[in-house]
Amino acid sequence: MKTNKNPWEKFRFEFALYINEQSKDENKKPIICKRKFNIKGYNEDVIKSLEIKELADRLTSMNTERIGLIPNFLKQISKKQSWANYNPYRVVEIEETTKNLFENEDIFTFEIKVDEKSVIKSSFSANWFQKDVRYGVDIRDIIPEIIKEIEYFFTREEYTLPYGANA
Numbered sequence: 001m002k003t004n005k006n007p008w009e010k011f012r013f014e015f016a017l018y019i020n021e022q023s024k025d026e027n028k029k030p031i032i033c034k035r036k037f038n039i040k041g042y043n044e045d046v047i048k049s050l051e052i053k054e055l056a057d058r059l060t061s062m063n064t065e066r067i068g069l070i071p072n073f074l075k076q077i078s079k080k081q082s083w084a085n086y087n088p089y090r091v092v093e094i095e096e097t098t099k100n101l102f103e104n105e106d107i108f109t110f111e112i113k114v115d116e117k118s119v120i121k122s123s124f125s126a127n128w129f130q131k132d133v134r135y136g137v138d139i140r141d142i143i144p145e146i147i148k149e150i151e152y153f154f155t156r157e158e159y160t161l162p163y164g165a166n167a
Helices: 044-048 051-060 069-084 140-154
Strands: 013-019 031-037 107-114 117-125
Touching: 013 140, 031 140, 044 051, 051 069, 051 107, 051 117, 051 140, 069 140
Parallel strands: none
Antiparallel strands: 013 031, 013 107, 107 117
């Protein structure tokens, strides 16, 4: 008797990108992208290390020194959209009052899971990007790069453990 098993069930690792994640119910989260994958040579010490924070920064950071992989991709899409819709002859009326861009803030959340357990979550504001970009996100082009970054950090031989952590 054959049983139809889902081939994705055997993968231990998963990442997901959400927008405005508020529900704890997995079925109600507004998922943008979710992927399962395998990593050869996984070192479990990464979970307790400082390098996992560095991984989150490399993927989602929005600070001035370094912009993460995902926000940088969205920035490039925003630039393309802006230039595609640019019309130098369009007259734009300037309003006297300025709008607060962060009044109704949208938040992107990136999460990595190992064996169905969340090991790290990182968030950044989506309001830096145009509405058509943030609500129409398609990160398929950078999924291999995201997985490559996760693999790099999850397969190191040595990690920096926080001060006082038991090895």
